[in-house]
Amino acid sequence: MDKYGTGQDPYCYEGSSTLKNLLNIRDDLTLESAERDLTTITAQDIQFAPPPYDLNYLKGLHHQLFSDLYSWAGEIRTIDVAKGETRFCHVLRIEPEAHKLFEQFAHEGYYVDLARDQLIVAVAEFYGDLNVIHPFREGNGRTQRLLFEHIVINSGYEISWESIQREEWLHASIAAYHCDYDAMAILFDRCIGQPLSELSL
Numbered sequence: 001m002d003k004y005g006t007g008q009d010p011y012c013y014e015g016s017s018t019l020k021n022l023l024n025i026r027d028d029l030t031l032e033s034a035e036r037d038l039t040t041i042t043a044q045d046i047q048f049a050p051p052p053y054d055l056n057y058l059k060g061l062h063h064q065l066f067s068d069l070y071s072w073a074g075e076i077r078t079i080d081v082a083k084g085e086t087r088f089c090h091v092l093r094i095e096p097e098a099h100k101l102f103e104q105f106a107h108e109g110y111y112v113d114l115a116r117d118q119l120i121v122a123v124a125e126f127y128g129d130l131n132v133i134h135p136f137r138e139g140n141g142r143t144q145r146l147l148f149e150h151i152v153i154n155s156g157y158e159i160s161w162e163s164i165q166r167e168e169w170l171h172a173s174i175a176a177y178h179c180d181y182d183a184m185a186i187l188f189d190r191c192i193g194q195p196l197s198e199l200s201l
Helices: 028-045 055-066 091-107 116-133 140-154 166-177 182-191
Strands: 157-159 192-195
Touching (some): 028 055, 055 140, 116 140, 116 182, 116 192, 182 192
């Protein structure tokens, strides 16, 4: 079934919920494990780059993370998707809505001059809004976290996701979907560390 449960998902093997993949894995759990292992390895080879950060940059990160697994890595999804009661951006609105977010982000100077408390609030809202767009058929979370690593590092701070549990991200993302960014800000407060300038002293 597709992500709305209304018919066969063209991204999946026929009669299955398993995504078509270059390794021809036909089992969801095996594919999930392969995704996790491959993206952990590939993420280590992706180098930080300064702005501009835009939709093309996000697509490039997705391609680098998933090109060994999916033929459509780095491409905008062509079907509507949902998780539970959460329906993400309609396919025809993905690019215009993403461009709108990234243009505002660029207008705000990529958050470079923000104090830490201001940065936390800004990235929490941006992360939540970008997550609603959900531009890819799969791998949005991993790609978005990598983007935000680059954003926070470019703003002059260290960042680590290690203390965050999956359920916490899910709760914060659902709240942000309803424009409540407090839970997401709490998570970023835990993720964002010291100024990089202090670490080099």
